[in-house]
Amino acid sequence: MRDLSTPTxxxxxxxxQVKDEARSPLIALIGPPxxxxxxxxxxxxxxxxxxxxxxxxxxEKYVGQVQCNLERTVELVDLPGVHGFSARTLDERVTxxxxxxxxxxxxxxxxxxxxxxxTRLESQLMLVEPxxxxxxxxxxxxxxxxxLEERGGNLDHMKLAHLLGVEVVKTNARxxxxxxxxxxxxxxxxIRQRGLPPPVHVLSNVPRGxxxxxxxxxTERRRRVDKVVDRVSFVRPGPARSTEGLDAIFLHRIWGPLxxxxxxxxxxxxxxxxxxxxxxxxxxxxxxxxxxLANRLSDGWFRSLLIDGVWAGVxxxxxxxxxxxxxxxxxxxxxxxxxxxxxxxxxxxxxxxVGLQGRAFLPLLSGYACAVPAILAARTVEDERDRLATxxxxxxxxxxxxxxxxxxxxxxxxxxxxxxGWLMGYRAAVLLGLYxxxxxxxxxxxxxxxxxxxxxxxxxxxxxxxPYRLPSARSIGLRLLDRSKIFLRRAGRVIxxxxxxxxxxTQFPRLDAGPPPIEESALGRIGQVIEPAIEPLGFDWRIGxxxxxxxxxxxxxxxxxxxxxxxxxASDDSMVLQETLRRNLTPAAAIGLLVFFAFALQCxxxxxxxxxxxxxxxxxxxxxxxxLVLAYSGAFIAVRVF
Amino acid sequence: MGSTAPESxxxxxxxxxxxxxxxxxxxxxxxxxxxxxxxxxxxxEPLLERGVLPGCRICPVRSSPTGDPIISVDGxxxxxxxxxxxxxxxxLLSDFS
Ligand SMILES: Nc1nc2c(ncn2[C@@H]2O[C@H](COP(=O)(O)OP(=O)(O)OP(=O)(O)O)[C@@H](O)[C@H]2O)c(=O)[nH]1
Ligand SMILES: [Mg+2]
Numbered sequence: 209m210r211d212l213s214t215p216t217x218x219x220x221x222x223x224x225q226v227k228d229e230a231r232s233p234l235i236a237l238i239g240p241p242x243x244x245x246x247x248x249x250x251x252x253x254x255x256x257x258x259x260x261x262x263x264x265x266x267x268e269k270y271v272g273q274v275q276c277n278l279e280r281t282v283e284l285v286d287l288p289g290v291h292g293f294s295a296r297t298l299d300e301r302v303t304x305x306x307x308x309x310x311x312x313x314x315x316x317x318x319x320x321x322x323x324x325x326x327t328r329l330e331s332q333l334m335l336v337e338p339x340x341x342x343x344x345x346x347x348x349x350x351x352x353x354x355x356l357e358e359r360g361g362n363l364d365h366m367k368l369a370h371l372l373g374v375e376v377v378k379t380n381a382r383x384x385x386x387x388x389x390x391x392x393x394x395x396x397x398x399i400r401q402r403g404l405p406p407p408v409h410v411l412s413n414v415p416r417g418x419x420x421x422x423x424x425x426x427t428e429r430r431r432r433v434d435k436v437v438d439r440v441s442f443v444r445p446g447p448a449r450s451t452e453g454l455d456a457i458f459l460h461r462i463w464g465p466l467x468x469x470x471x472x473x474x475x476x477x478x479x480x481x482x483x484x485x486x487x488x489x490x491x492x493x494x495x496x497x498x499x500x501l502a503n504r505l506s507d508g509w510f511r512s513l514l515i516d517g518v519w520a521g522v523x524x525x526x527x528x529x530x531x532x533x534x535x536x537x538x539x540x541x542x543x544x545x546x547x548x549x550x551x552x553x554x555x556x557x558x559x560x561x562v563g564l565q566g567r568a569f570l571p572l573l574s575g576y577a578c579a580v581p582a583i584l585a586a587r588t589v590e591d592e593r594d595r596l597a598t599x600x601x602x603x604x605x606x607x608x609x610x611x612x613x614x615x616x617x618x619x620x621x622x623x624x625x626x627x628x629g630w631l632m633g634y635r636a637a638v639l640l641g642l643y644x645x646x647x648x649x650x651x652x653x654x655x656x657x658x659x660x661x662x663x664x665x666x667x668x669x670x671x672x673x674x675p676y677r678l679p680s681a682r683s684i685g686l687r688l689l690d691r692s693k694i695f696l697r698r699a700g701r702v703i704x705x706x707x708x709x710x711x712x713x714t715q716f717p718r719l720d721a722g723p724p725p726i727e728e729s730a731l732g733r734i735g736q737v738i739e740p741a742i743e744p745l746g747f748d749w750r751i752g753x754x755x756x757x758x759x760x761x762x763x764x765x766x767x768x769x770x771x772x773x774x775x776x777x778a779s780d781d782s783m784v785l786q787e788t789l790r791r792n793l794t795p796a797a798a799i800g801l802l803v804f805f806a807f808a809l810q811c812x813x814x815x816x817x818x819x820x821x822x823x824x825x826x827x828x829x830x831x832x833x834x835x836l837v838l839a840y841s842g843a844f845i846a847v848r849v850f
Numbered sequence: 851m852g853s854t855a856p857e858s859x860x861x862x863x864x865x866x867x868x869x870x871x872x873x874x875x876x877x878x879x880x881x882x883x884x885x886x887x888x889x890x891x892x893x894x895e896p897l898l899e900r901g902v903l904p905g906c907r908i909c910p911v912r913s914s915p916t917g918d919p920i921i922s923v924d925g926x927x928x929x930x931x932x933x934x935x936x937x938x939x940x941x942l943l944s945d946f947s
Contacts, residue, residue: 291896292895423891426898427905430905452911459912459915554915566931669929669931671928672927
């Protein structure tokens, strides 16, 4: 594996010197997980990297520019959180390598900003000593000062600055208090002289060359930290009352799992109920704009391309934006509130039985949004074999790209009737079943993997539980906005391109009167080549084309069917996707198609990121074939059972 | 792991240090002092980094729905597995408060 996170030893510094001329100062932002590094980074740079209330959100370095004042900009690097410098996980290794100047594309920092959660000063200050060993300008940021004060804590930060010999700033990065002082520090950072020897291997939990067992090294360092903490008259904050109260419910023996279940049910039900009015709105907008356009264009190939091809194809995907947003709204609330970490605790026993680390639960959960960041987040999993197992089962988590496919097929084939009163309808139940199917496949796969290819001892599980925090409407709103942009951009690029190609294939070979009947077109011919392979599943050639195009990304099948049906029914301008589907697909085949999508790895970005994170083609190829076999046989069985 | 027994123990009365209490046996809300971690170094490190060090005060504040302990150390909340908790040797500090 030779990507950025694992540079070959000692190669970094020499190249850093080459990159030296005319660069701006580089400052590293480090600190324990969940101490607010990314929040501060976003404040300073104006960027929007992911912030959430659980440890291990950032797993890769990220560089941003800070405009300190009119004539001065510096570069700031956001890094994965670390508790120490053993670099047991890949994300921790990124941080250590960056600080020691061992990354190929970044030189060693000219200064560091060490940001800690000051409500638990003692354990967080354990990082100070190793960081000071780097002997570069350091700023200590006491973040979450608001929480310290609110819970009745205090400390003399001037004294702390004096004792440690570094500047100290109190901040509340969430609202921006103290950020200007951080900027002031950044503006004073000078580019370091490069004649110095590389600071390789300065950072470690155990001082090098000393024959101390690790435990003693820690105890002694802690003793020194305690001495400092005593002298700055640290008043430890009282317990966070709201956190205790909420945990009494969320981690209760009976209420805890019940609340967990209720949360899940509400999410699924609201995807079908809340999102519907919004969906109807978007649908109306797309159909009416399509009609408006159609009336203004003269009948010809361009009108056909735009209306039957692009509008029908892209439009049929865009309709699902509201459902995606509802999903992300819930994920956002869960992530920002601190509930995620509790869910991981509740699920840990299951993970343990399966043979996975409890830690792996958080990356897996983020797989419900998208598998790509989830696979990256698996870097926080300690054991390499456990990490691979986690990566391997991540694509079984139902990502948001499957949602349009599920929603379309469910709306077309499953009646809108209540199942358990108002609590849950048939549609939500089927959706839930599909998510469950993914989880089952993941559990079984992990179980098998951990007993064959990736055998390893179950690791230890230590999970930091952050205090509950009220998610801010602003941060959730921005997240939804960013998510919409990503979704629409994908619709505007991938799906747009695919629909144009598909439309063109439906137009040839030209007959005298115009385009051929769709079965005779190039697309139809291609489809008929595929058809025998999927006939046992009860799919016709149109679905076959959809399955091929959805290899790029799952939701492309919706756009594809939109275009094919759009061209086929060119006389009718309304969106006829659901009705046409009902005509072309038996209910059993529809279930088969749903099962196929629950299992198949139809996502090139996932394959690409897997290749990068596992360092080769072996795992992604194995994964792709395994999931394809599962999908095919699953659909084959489903068609016969239903 | 006897070699890593911290020197801080030497100051304790002998009979108290000899009582082999495990964190897993401690009732909720009873603060105890950590004496020793019976785990190989690489498994102990995540605990050490989070402030679970010999000499520190630990209070089990809750048990999770699956019966695993959630402890408070230096103001941090940590969730452990009971298998891990059974590897932490502790001694009593005070009676129920
Ligand atoms: N009350 C309060 N909350 C804060 C403050 N700074 C950050 N937070 C919250 O703390 C949580 C963690 O923030 P992040 O910026 O993601 O932390 P991080 O250090 O980047 O975390 P990792 O990337 O996991 O290492 C989020 O819920 C923030 O909203 C602060 O000053 N006060
Ligand atoms: Mg972060």
